[in-house]
Amino acid sequence: MGTKFTSLSSFLIFLFCCYHAQAQAPNTTGYTCTANQTTSPCLAYAFYRAMAPDFLDLASIGDLFSVSRLMISEPSNISSPTSPLAPNQSLFVPLTCSCNSINSSLSLSFANLSYTFKKDDTFYLVSTNKFQNLTTYQSVEVVNPTIVPTNIDIGADVVFPIFCKCPSTTGLQNQSSYLISYVFQPSDTIPSIASRFGSNAQSIVSVNGDNIQPFDTVFIPVSRLPTLSQPTVTAVSPVSPVSVSPPERNDRKGVITGLAIGLGLCAFSLILVGGLWTYRETTRKKRRENGGDEERQPKGRGGKGLSKEAQMNLMADVSDCLDKYRVFGIEELREATDGFDRRWVIQGSVYKGCIGGEVYAIKKMKWNARDELKILQKVNHGNLVKLEGFCIDPEDASCYLIYEYVENGSLYAWLHNDKKEKLSWKTRLRIAIDVANGLQYIHEHTRPQVVHKDIKSSNILLDANMRAKIANFGLAKSGCNAITMHIVGTQGYIPPEYLADGVVSTKMDVFSFGVVLLELISGREAIDEEGKVLWASVDWFLDVKEGKKEKRLNRWMDDNLLQESCLIDSIMNVMAIAVACLHKDPSRRLSMVDIVYALCKSDELLFDVSENGLSPLQVVAR
Template sequence: MTTKLHHSSLLLFIFIVLFLHRSHAQPNTTGYSCTANQTEYPCRTYAFYRGGLVANYSDLASIGDLFGVSRLMIADPSNISTTALSAPLIADQPLFVPLTCSCNPTNGTSNISSANINYTIRAGDTFYGVSTGVFENLTSYQSVEVVNPELVPTNLTIGVDVVMPIFCKCPNQSVTSGGSNYLVSYVLQASDNLSSVASRFGVQEQSIVDINGNNTKPTETLFVPVSKLPNLTQPIVAAAAPAPTASVKKKRTGVILGLAIGIGVLGVLLILAIAFWVHRERSSQKRGAGGLEGVGEKPQAYGEKGSREMEVNLLADVTDCLDKYRVFGIDEIKEATEGFSSKCLIQGSVYKGCVDGEVFAIKKMKWNAYEELKILQKVNHGNLVRLEGFCIDPEDANCYLVYEFVASGSLHSWLHESGHRGRLDWRTRLRIAVDVANGLQYIHEHTRPRVVHKDIKSSNILLDANMRAKIANFGLAKSGCNAITMHIVGTQGYIAPEYLADGVVSTRMDVFSFGVVLLELVSGKEATDEEGRVMWAAAVEAFGGRSAEEIGRDERLRGWMDEALVKDSSCSVESVASVVSVGISCLNQDPSKRPSMVEIVYALCKSDDIFDISEDGLSADAQVLAR
């Protein structure tokens, strides 16, 4: 009896040990817990993603969009050459996708260690399908439900944004002391074991066990400690086939000519058939109840069912905007721009067009304008370029934003292009600086949540016929502050250091960029030189800190100023020095020590007693500060 009891106790003890070990190895399906005040969070890490397995994510561009990073940010750690950036991925092609891992709160009592990725629900999507398919089990549907408590998993609306918590971990002190810099998120496959994973990453099997336990269950996430990412073996992109020789071309000429004639005849017949079908469809639509119409526009004719569904979806995305903006028809947009002729191109994808005798700036873009529309519909200020309306083209899935036309072009062209360079006097430059500061102060202080422009630069500052400045291009703008992103976008020379290094998005990054613009206005220099060196760094070295008080400052300032300002009798060195001082303060490496836009507006408006400016030039907040 005693022996049996002893055996039973021993079996119970073994069961408990195995259970505890399994509990350590088996992750919670709702995520991996973390402590928010740990010094290691947030951190940069990577997820191992198998490219070419999901139909809609078969190239770097689409996978980059999925995770909110650029193609280069995936290609570089994945050992993919720049020549292969646009090449389709083969099935199961290995990729390292960068993540920003944070300790994120849930609706429960604990935090989970994850990189939160925004995903827009498509037709047929479920939490289970997206987590196991699109994100390849880098998260779980239970975790998605936990962090999106307001959504009903069985009734997801197309177009709604879902937070996908990608499982990740930041290395703690014991991991980093062992020489590991990253914990790569790796999903175990049926063919994997700990030994094969350790071999793939060039690490010891025990180092994986120490962090994850002895877990070999497929579809679970392992965190692999590495000092540096292994060099992935990528397929060689085949070179283009050599051009046919002259003799081969000659032999093929007769065959090609015959085919061309036959195809031409078939093409003509096909065009006639399509024209007849279109005419019949339009006739039937006119006899019917009519189609969907734009505000104040003629009824639109629609083609296939897919196009109709696409237009309905696109309109659903911008329903809140329909009563505020004019909805243009695609035909009048094409007519206004002469079919998007190069003669009408202003720059990039922005065209000049005339509709009903009124001139507009028309921005052509793929359908990713919802965020820009959402921000623009809640701002209204004289120093922001005004949105007049928009147009959607379901055939090509394009959206066109129609803005007021700002006659005098960009500040960049007036400062740096030969036709305009040197023609802005000091008073005009100061006026431009105050206008831009007022516009930024408005979006930072008078919108809820606050708007961060994220792309302040001289080419996004437009001048009207009276040389008053307006901030343009809210394509990168973000509503909300103090977020962290891995999708670093912007223009070299204007990007704030904390955003470039850690992806921190705040109003202070706009302040930094504005400081660069101030220095451009004073110096007439580009934000970066031909060798890629940033102008602001040289300015901080020359005029920041102790350098601002050194003897000979005025001489150095004259040597650094735009030659046109040196010759301008209305421009005093004291006034320039005051503006440079404001610019240098905007460039402080510590974002919290940069001035607010309210303080900047006030400082600029009193920077020069020669600059005659009434209180009309100050924002309401700056007027209060002045008193």
């Protein structure tokens, strides 16, 4: 009887454990979302804890999440991005969150992070240990359907979907600015995490439901990031081995010996410092007698070199970038471009080069590239050309920015050069949406805001899938609503208020984007051979009566589009968006959030047509 009772008890316990485990299983595949959301992509944050041995500094954590140290230190209330971290120290890591289509029936909300596999890595270990359960191995498998989890080569790049959400997916966009991704711990309660992050329990339940289990990712809505209380951590010096004390007589002898050695070292140091100082002053005197300091003496190729002090200043300018980007050697770049031979020029001063089997776009610049580097290290978005690294050549005072190579060249070349193939309306519309998403990101989700200032078809590049990426942040400005007397940009894309008053704002980019939309519709250049700007030729769209607009649009738009069976309502809608972007009053122009939403509606119109049997081609023959 006792044996039967014991067996029955064990069986009941087993059933209870199975049920309990099933009830507490975290979300495994990810969090579904609806495509074409108005605020997707958005800026979100992940709550992360520093941990030994590999993640006790911001550089290693920044590399893991593909962000810079500064992007973690500022929201995490850490004074210096180079400070060491304590185990379990709390951090806020920024994420670019978006709604990603996995297949025709599934879209998941996550930040798309690329992770390079190392020895002994598995989907499970990387998800649970390095990313601390901010994703799951099941979701990694879903997002990487072509990768066999048991057969991954060391060095292979795998997408790890870090769970996140945008405010619009929750219905709380009016009350919250961010959603923090937090892994619910067994000791947590909803009220406790609400108190910890300055949120409220009802808001958390509204976003996540009330059946939150340990190790689920919880999305915490906040109007602003709470201030994290950070410990003071100092770098620990290596500890000398402890030796056994000899008798007292030897102690005294050791003290005397130590003092003698110390005094000797001090005397030697003083002599060395004095000698160096004397040598420096003597050298400076000779230079002055020869007609100038070394700082004014030209060196190296062409007499354009920099002094040692100037070189150090240049490196100090980019010190914040050293942990995020690869520092290339100038000889690598020379070899990759055959000594910067004109045969490898892509456009202007941008060269194509192959380094270590990878193809890059190498942009040669005059120093100083610090401002562009500072902006580029703040941004991380699929519709912006990715900066891979940089190189400083002090001998001719040049800086090189090394970007990912975008295979299909510029939008300008596809629209205006004599290509045998032309872009379909479907492709043009997707390009417009890609560019709008990139601009929305730099306008809405960087702090401070970034204004590109040079949006034009030649600065929009197309990858192998004909998806668009914004390039060339050489004129970009961090911060907006400023006034400048130095007017820069490209004729045909410059808004009137910038030409007249030098006003720098995000509405500059909106205006330029409107011109790009006109190029996509008409196939015409932003400024013609007679110097007439394209945007000044669309007043008819506002003046013509509704019934006649379609006929007028048919005469005005690209002839290649007339050969397609595309939906005229979609083109008409984009034309209305373009005209709204070009309003002479900047305050009455659309925001990029509104533009993304409106363009996605145009895409839906076209998608409806394709579902009825009209298959839009990516590229159509002329």
